[in-house]
Amino acid sequence: MDKMKNIQKAEVLALKDLVNYQPGQVVSKTLVQNDAVSITVFSFDKGEEISTHESGGDALVTCLDGVGRLTIDGKPYELHQGESIVMPAKHPHAVYGLEQFKMLLVVVF
Structure with a gap:
């Protein structure tokens, strides 16, 4: 099983600092990717x-900064810093930055 990458170990850090905002872009950094779990900032x-797309696993999203809108099965949800939501496997969902928005995505397969 793959181990964590792109992250310092045994060091206190803020996950939101792992990715920077880029004008007109979505930026991602993968921390873990294997058959059981995917963790991405x-x-x-x-x-x-x-x-809109679907995932093969349940996806936990935690807002790290800003405000985002997640749409699950056509229903919109607003997510603010410190809030989380689960996007169920095999349900259509999308993510949109209402403001600049950072999130932690943990998908369990």
Whole structure:
């Protein structure tokens, strides 16, 4: 099983500092990717999005900074810093930066 990458070990850090905002872009940094789990940190510039798609695993999203809108099965949810939501496996979902927005995504397969 793969180990964590792109992150310092045995060091206190802020996950939101692992990715920077880039004008007009969605930026991501993968920390773990294997058959059981995927952990990725994202930043969205205001107005940027990941369009509707489905995942093979349940996806826990935690807002690290800013405000994002997640749409699950066509229903919008607003997420603020410190809040989390689970996007169920095999349900259509999308993510949009209402403001600049950073999130931690943990997908369990």
